[in-house]
Amino acid sequence: MKINGIILAAGLSSRMPAFKPLLKLKDKTVIEYCIDSMLRAGVNQVILVLGYRGKEVEAYLADKYAGSRLQFAYNQNYAETDMLTSIKIGVSALxxxxxxxxxxxxxxxxxxxxxxxxxxxxxxxxxLVAFPTIEGQRKHPPLISWQCRDLILNFEGEGGLREVWKKLATQIATVPVDDLGCLIDTDTKEDYDKLVNYLDDQRFEFKPIIFENCF
Structure with missing residues (x-):
């Protein structure tokens, strides 16, 4: 089963006093941890959707990953558009x-x-879609069938992907997981501090990736 991935990093980081993608976690940045988590899970290629300070992120990452494993896509209107726009850009680049x-x-x-x-x-x-859940609530990351591509790209209206999922209500699977990482983001300085403490408490550490084993 060939699986790719989309990571969304086009936003303004408006609630965080620092630029989220390049915040340090141990010896890496937040965005590197996101990319590495996907590659370690067996993803063939990651599409990273950038916007605000996107060229800075691309320049930072350019020599860290093989070009075949990480591709960049841009939401040029990141300040005026919602997350669904970035999702569509990522899906189009897959x-x-x-x-x-x-x-x-x-x-x-x-x-x-x-x-x-x-x-x-x-x-x-x-x-067609599978979600991890915690206490019955859907969390990230969903896995989305290629068959949903046109439905996502052609969707217009309010509600974003939540409305798309309503159209697929009978074709969504869920699986309970015990993963606090599904609950932790870096929206605010307080969230970042919680993340740092969580990683320290869990002794959470990525081992070096052997790319040959990711296919």
Whole structure:
């Protein structure tokens, strides 16, 4: 099952006094943790959707990943558009695949087991979308079938992806996970501090990626 991924990092970081993607976590940045979490889960290629200070992020990452593994797409109207616009840009940039994960670029602590559990749920149920859940609530990252591509790209109206999911209500699978990383983002300085403490408490550490094993 060939899977790609989309990470959304076009926003203004308006609630955080620092620029979220390049915030340091141990010896890496928030956005590197997000990318590495996907690659470690077996994703073939990550599309990173950038906007605000996007060229700075691209320049920082350009020599850290093989070009075939990380591609950049841009929401040039990031200040005036919503997240669905960035999602559509990411979906448009995807190469054909069976399915793709979707992850906000400020959620760097998702465990590999969560990605795999969502994939297994999709394979087991043949659903078009699969979500991890905590206490019955859907969380990131969903795994979305390529068959949903046109539905997402053609959707117009309010409500973003939540409205798209309503159209697929009978074709969504969920799987409960025990992963606090699904609850932790970096919207605010307080959120960032909680993330740092969580990673320290969990001794959360990514081992070096061996790219040959990711396919």
């Amino acid at each position: 190469k054909p695949c069976a399915a793709f994960y979707l992850l906000p670029g400020d959620m760097p602590a998702i465990q590999t087991g969560t990605f795999r559990a969502v994939k297994e749920a999709m394979l087991r149920t043949q659903a």
